[in-house]
Amino acid sequence: MKSIIIASTSTLHEGSYLAYLLPTLQQHFKDCKSILFIPFARPGGITHDEYTEKVTQAFATINIAVKGIHTCEDAAAAIKNAEGIFTGGGNTFLLVTQLYQHNIMQILSETVKNGTPYLGTSAGSNICGLSMQTTNDMPIIYPPSFQTLGLIPFNLNPHYLDPQINSTHMGETRETRIKEFHAFNSIPVLGLREGSWLEVKGNKITLKGALSARLFLKDQNPEELETETDLSHLN
């Protein structure tokens, strides 16, 4: 049975890394002594080792060990054998490129669909949708495909931002960009605000966290969904 947490962000303003999610993660990974961490989204600033160390420190507080996939000789085997998996944030173009380059996109999808508990934050959440085409990230690298894990039957826009009232900026708002996506695609898009996450248990998908989320369907007005909304029938 699928067991997935898909979070808009790893970190809340003035919070420490993963802090707001730890009670949820303690329950989510309750059968795991250790989890596999995928640091591939991080484009620099910190190394994969340093990124993994940051995750290790956060998970140490709930007594779960962390191993970085970049230290595993056989990445596919590491995924298959993991007790739990966490993909961290960064740049989605880079993450998707590396998942394809390491030839682990499919095995990651299959493994999580088969029940290995998964956590994604930001870019690691983006890849849970059908495609990465509603990311906010900059195309710093050319991925072989925009198709992603397809763990849920729709797309995500993490770090969703409402249009700023009184803005004089003429660049597109997030809502306009998602509307552009729907000019060519019929996949629903969920704008997930920082502090919200999705809980996937089998085929049940539930909005969690204190905030509402904004749902975009092709050719329809966006809709605000309250926390605890059941999204299972969205596709």
Add this chain to the structure above:
Amino acid sequence: MKSIIIASTSTLHEGSYLAYLLPTLQQHFKDCKSILFIPFARPGGITHDEYTEKVTQAFATINIAVKGIHTCEDAAAAIKNAEGIFTGGGNTFLLVTQLYQHNIMQILSETVKNGTPYLGTSAGSNICGLSMQTTNDMPIIYPPSFQTLGLIPFNLNPHYLDPQINSTHMGETRETRIKEFHAFNSIPVLGLREGSWLEVKGNKITLKGALSARLFLKDQNPEELETETDLSHLN
């Protein structure tokens, strides 16, 4: 001799379409009775015809006729024979995809390099750089390549936005995104604020408009460039 205007935006807040640029465009296109308009970046909302009509109305005020490339049977011939060319804004992924699909990326580059006066705004400016990899747009469609016209020896970030002081948002700032680009690419990136443009005359590239622009070089601190700065030696 190359003769190009590369503008951050078509429209300023509370201004009408192209209004702030019209005195510049009157001079830029002074030898043109008509120009060819490329509406391919627009992902919907208005049709190519409607978009072309909007451009036609703006250029009518400086007595220049406009023809939409989507109405031409032979797009490549239309580019080669144009007195001047304007590519409007919208979504850069869509624009680049369509330029490749119509097989006109190369002929457009050659034609403008050979001296046909060109105007780009927003997405139409993004494509003037070496690649579209510093666009702000959402990847709503998968282009066959990120390579673009290469009319200037660096990349652009139109609609450049400074980080917001006191923001509680945890998504990446524009500056962080460009830094991510430089983790994998050494091409300089110019953040062009709304109201700024580049004037290219032969090999001379000059920053125009009232605002400063922000220059990002790999592994260096960003630099503010005042208007009228000569960017010819940037590469």
